[in-house]
Amino acid sequence: MRFYRYFSVAVVALAILLVGGVYAMPNDTTFVTVTNTIVQAPPTTSEDSVVMVNLADGHGSGVHIGNGFIITAAHVAGEAKEVDIKRQVGEDLKAEVLWVNKAYDIALLRTSGKLAGQSALNCAQPKIGDEIQAAGNPLNLEFVSSFGRIAGTARAAEPWREVVITDVTTVMGASGGPLFGKDGRVVGIVVGVMPAPIKNGDGYVPSLTGFGTAVPASVVCQLLGRAAA
Secondary structure, eight states: OHHHHHHHHHHHHHHHHHTTTGGGOTTSOOOOOOOOOOOOOOOSOOGGGEEEEEETTEEEEEEEEETTEEEEOHHHHTTOSEEEEEOSSSOOEEEEEEEEETTTTEEEEEOSSOOSOOOOBOOSOOOTTOEEEEEEOOTTOOSEEEEEEEEEEEEEETTEEEEEEEOSOOOTTOTTOEEEOTTSOEEEEEEEEEEEEEEETTEEEEEEEEEEEEEEHHHHHHHTTOOOO
């Protein structure tokens, strides 16, 4: 019995030691300060940087990258010297077409008007499986998004000199819009779609949707003279 008594005393003493003597002074008030560290996840979207590019014969999409500069597709800008820019909020703005690169299907616009948001370019090459968000103005829908992944690495695909393949929904009007990566940066610019043929009688007709194509932002960075990051 003496052994068990000593053993019990030893256990209690050890418990008091481990808890720092909290129970040794029951009349004293113990204050505990708890500090919570909140880790803010990086943004996954930057929709306020997306614009609609309007021309007399149609529309496309674009993305503001800062200081009034807007990236869109070359075939959206066409031969125009000036286009109308529609924002999600506010009146339309005018934008000058600074240059058009038809080989890469990229154009650079600039407006002196104020745009709500801007998105940075990710000059690294996107990889197969990367999660992406395409934002733009497909058909008669304004400022909508579709989600998917990079489905194929960069390649030449007529008429584009270099594009990546995506599995996001891509239809007319989405051209020139951005592909956002998980960190909210632009990883590509939507330029077209590879339609899947549908059998029609003895022949085939192209479908409305198929695998999307986008110019990698790494190419846009090169055209702008920016280093890869």
